[in-house]
Amino acid sequence: MNSKGIRRKKSSLSEVKIAVIGAPSVGKSALSVRFLTKRYIGEYDHQSETRYKHEVLVDNEPVLYEILDTCPKNEDDYPSADTLNWADGILLVYSITDRRSFAYVKKVSASLTDSDVPIYLVANKNDMVHLRQVSAEEGTILAGEMDCGFSEVAAAEQVAPIASVFQDLCRAVLAARRKSKHSLLERMLGAKGSNIKLYARGKSDSALPKD
Numbered sequence: 001m002n003s004k005g006i007r008r009k010k011s012s013l014s015e016v017k018i019a020v021i022g023a024p025s026v027g028k029s030a031l032s033v034r035f036l037t038k039r040y041i042g043e044y045d046h047q048s049e050t051r052y053k054h055e056v057l058v059d060n061e062p063v064l065y066e067i068l069d070t071c072p073k074n075e076d077d078y079p080s081a082d083t084l085n086w087a088d089g090i091l092l093v094y095s096i097t098d099r100r101s102f103a104y105v106k107k108v109s110a111s112l113t114d115s116d117v118p119i120y121l122v123a124n125k126n127d128m129v130h131l132r133q134v135s136a137e138e139g140t141i142l143a144g145e146m147d148c149g150f151s152e153v154a155a156a157e158q159v160a161p162i163a164s165v166f167q168d169l170c171r172a173v174l175a176a177r178r179k180s181k182h183s184l185l186e187r188m189l190g191a192k193g194s195n196i197k198l199y200a201r202g203k204s205d206s207a208l209p210k211d
């Protein structure tokens with residue numbers, strides 16, 4: 001997978017970089033374009049990964065999404081370390097009609113066990129239940145193992161549930177970012193704890209007793 005030129009620097013607060021990862025033809029582009037344009041376009045003719053930028057409100061806060069729609073060449077083409085390092089959040093996609101695509105996300109999830117990057121698991125093509133090869137329960141179990149969100153959706157038919165998937169992942173990214181900032185601050189305060197001076201609020205320095 002070609003990820004040349006992808007910046008490694010982590011985003012600022014309002015930017016959220018999402019990598020959409022899954023086996024070929026599971027509907028990664030259909031889901032991304034549904035979220036970006038609310039439209040469903042059945043066939044995408046792209047031979048390489050595509051990046052989109054899109055600003056939306058999440059909980060009334062503007063968020064700039066950068067979405068990397070990956071494009072594996074085959075079922076054995078897994079995302080590169082560059083792609084996984086680049087992402088603030090990972091949308092793992094499989095198709096309910098394709099058991100091998102479920103094996104693909106399982107394998108990617110196994111490579112992410114030491115990663116703190118928030119993940120969301122999506123089972124696409126839920127409109128094709130007559131061709132189902134992966135049960136909803138299997139998806140729920142895998143999401144439980146990864147401790148991440150999970151939905152069965154149909155890019156072909158739905159708009160709001162797909163927006164919710166991207167927004168839930170965005171919330172998880174922002175929450176993880178707040179948590180890591182908080183723990184960094186705690187570590188800094190802990191290290192400098194002995195030097196911290198406490199001032200009584202509401203009193204000016206001149207009103208404080210001189211020692």
Ligand SMILES: Nc1nc2c(ncn2[C@@H]2O[C@H](COP(=O)(O)OP(=O)(O)OP(=O)(O)O)[C@@H](O)[C@H]2O)c(=O)[nH]1
Pocket residue numbers: 022023024025026027028029030031041042043044070071072124125126127128153154155156157
């Ligand atoms: N029935 C059905 N077909 C879908 C759905 N989403 C995508 N497809 C079809 O699945 C095929 C693959 O969709 P893409 O969005 O190109 O899949 P992709 O994962 O981006 O494919 P690659 O870029 O080749 O890896 C297309 O024919 C889509 O029309 C869905 O929800 N339901």
